[in-house]
Each structure stands twice: as structure tokens, then as C-alpha cells.
Amino acid sequence: MTASRRYALYLAPPADSALWRFGSSVLAHDAETGAQPTPPVLAGFDAETWHAMTEEPRRYGFHGTLKAPFRLADGFTEHALEDAVTDFAREHHPFDLPPLVLRAIGTFIALVPPFPVPKLEHLARCAVEELDLLRAPLSVQEIARRRPERLSARQRGYLDTYGYPYVLDEFRFHMTLTGPLPDGERDHALNALAGAYAASGADVPVPVPDVGLYVQEPAGGRFRLARRFELGGK
Template sequence: MAHRYAVYLAPATESPLWRFGSAIIGYDAATGAEPPAPDIAGFDPENWHALTAEPRRYGFHGTLKAPFRLADDKTEADLDALLHAFAAEHHPFELPPLVVRAIGTFVALVPPGPVPTLDDLARCAVVEVDPARAPLTPEELARRRPDQLSARQRAHLDRYGYPYVCEDFRFHMTLTGPLEDAAHTHALNALTEAYAASGASVPLRVSDVGLYVQDRPGARFRLARRIPLGTGA
């Protein structure tokens, strides 16, 4: 099976936000290290490790373009060229401090309000990098549960390989996997407290995008390189 790639927003690896997110999910996608989780009130380390298994597979990130395989006629050099061309046309910008929120059954960090610049960056990543993407296999399509999507989301899935793009994009940085009702409120409150104590609740400078790579099925995604914004803007 070929590598998979993803275009993610990745905070600077020396930032409190990167350290917080990586510690919460138990994996640093830049170094491969497994930092110990901070004290999460009401959860023992083993239980917390299980609850963060899903985000740990992907590394701490905010999705711009979801994981994809390269098209048969494209190489990683082709992907790099598209990424650099896309990133060059966007100025660096700043996000306000993120906040802890529940999104469905999981908990994530999200902007406190709309950020049109971020939405535009994500939309352009989806559209402009798409020529490098291989079509979804029937199995990949089925995993997206197309029967449960809206008509617009299904159209996005068919066109771009992922349903939650463009008008349906909602930026978030995942901190947990799906949670049962009993754990959901506890995790939300505990993460809110841990985040407030971490020093990570500060404005986030976005000056590049990250290319994450999964080397083989089941492997964790790693932050392979950063592509700077604004070199042609």
C-alpha cells in the first residue's frame, strides 16, 4: 500500500500549544516521542491512553486537507510543487487563542469564532492540492458512510475525497477519540482545566503548513516538513 499524505496546520514545535497537544494525545509527530500525559483529573494514565488512541494515529494537528494517497501518475515531487505553489499565495496570519469544545462525541481545540482567513487557507488547500490525490477506493468511500451525509457533503466526498470541506469545514485540533456519555463531560472539564494551566492559550501564529506522512497502513502520521506561507504573496 502506498504512503498516505495530509496537509495539516501544525503549531510551532517549540510552542506551548504543540507541547500541550502532543502530551495530551501521547505522541509528538515531529520527533516520534511519546511524552507522558499531564495529570488529567478523573482519568488514570492507562484509561487516558485508550481514550486518545485515535488522535494519536494522526499526530496533533488541524486538518486542512485530509489524508490521501497519491494518484498513480503523480510523485512526491509533484505534490511538493503543488504545496509550495498553494502556500506561496497565502500571507502568514494569527489565530486568536483556541478554546476547548465538544464536537460531537470528541473534544477538540477550536477558534472562538469565525476566522475567514483560515477558512480560505483550508479551501485552497483542498482544491489546489487535489490534482495529486488518488481517487477513493470503494472501501475508502464506504468508510465515510456516504448514506449519512448531506447532499452537499456527499458531493464534496465525490469531488475532493472528504465530506467536510468548503462550506462544511470546521477547523479543530482533536484531543480525544470518541467518548461515551459518562466520560464526555468529565473529559471536557478536565481538558479545559489542563489547557488553562498549560500556558498554551495564546494567539497562534500561522506561518506555514505541515505535510504529514503515513509510511505504511496502521503507522502513525509524522510531520515530514513544513511549507512556508507567503513566499509569492
């Protein structure tokens, strides 16, 4: 059973924060409770269309990636992973992110910091490097899904080394709100989301008191926020 699961270390805003409520409602899925909150009213999009546009990020739940999804290497258990994440979290301290801003990143829309946040970048770098011992190597199929022919030489090297191409100096923190969108639709969605975001009260500094271990089971299913690990915890 455990061998078929995938795990990920994500930044998940506090469950009582406006940002968590906003992101979960946009995706119509709360990864921590399993609830299906009603999406905000977005001008020009009916409920069915918006549900289809958010299908891909809904599977992962609202989050910002620290260590991308991976399977456990042979010889490691979920308990060992939790112990490792506990130790990892203990070595870092809580911090705040500045109010996030909406951006189009390639073909999708996400919330991103308006400027680099060194504490966040350090947290992600340490997660990638320090937890990699527990990660099983990618399968041939998993590598192919990353379209390695489209990656730069550096990104392909990171894919081979860490199982994900966008790490270390290629890391760009983002919290995804839509799947891939055509150009015209993407601009429209960005404008509609901007209005909903401004009205949500989520446009404020974001406390980061912990990191979240997300679990996907069965294969291809949704990720759930299984446990939060306190930063600087004893």
C-alpha cells in the same frame, strides 16, 4: 512504496509553542520528532485509560486539517507533491489564530477557534481545491468508511468530488484531542482537559507561519510531520 502512503496537509502549531506542546502531550505523541511526551495529569483518569481514549487521534498526530489524508494519483510523485505544496504555501501569508477554546464536537473533544477566521477558511478552501489534482480517487472501501448513508446530500457530493465530506462550506476547523467518548465520560474529560489547558499556557493567540505535510507509512501506521512549508516563502 509511495503508492501505499497517504499524505495530508495540516496546520501544525510551531514546534516551540505552548499549543504544540500541550496537544502533543495530551496525545502522548509528537508527530514531528516521534517523541512520546508525558500526558498532563487529568483528574479522574489514569494513564492507561487516557492512552486508550486518545488512541485514534494519536495515529494522526496533533493537527488541524486543511486537506484530509489522500493517496497520490497515478503519475504523481512525492517530489511533485512537495513542489505543489511549496507553490501553494507561497501564495498565502502568515496570520494568527485567536486563542483556541475546548469544545465537544459530536462524541469527541477538540480545540476550535472561538469565532470564524476568514484567513484560515480561505487557506483550507484553497488547499482542498488547488491540490486535488494530485489526489487519487477513493477506493470503495474508503468511501464505505465515511458512512456515506449518514451524510447530507452536500457532504456526499463533497466526498465524491474532493475525497472528504467536510470541506468548503462544511469545513469546521478543529484540533482533535480525544477519540469518541460516551456522554458522561465526555463531559468529565472536557472538564479535566479545561484545567490542564488553562495551566499549559497554550490559551494564547496561535501564529500560523507555515503548513505541514504529514505522511502515513505503512498503511494504518501513524502520520508523521515530514516537512513544514513556509507561508509566503520565496
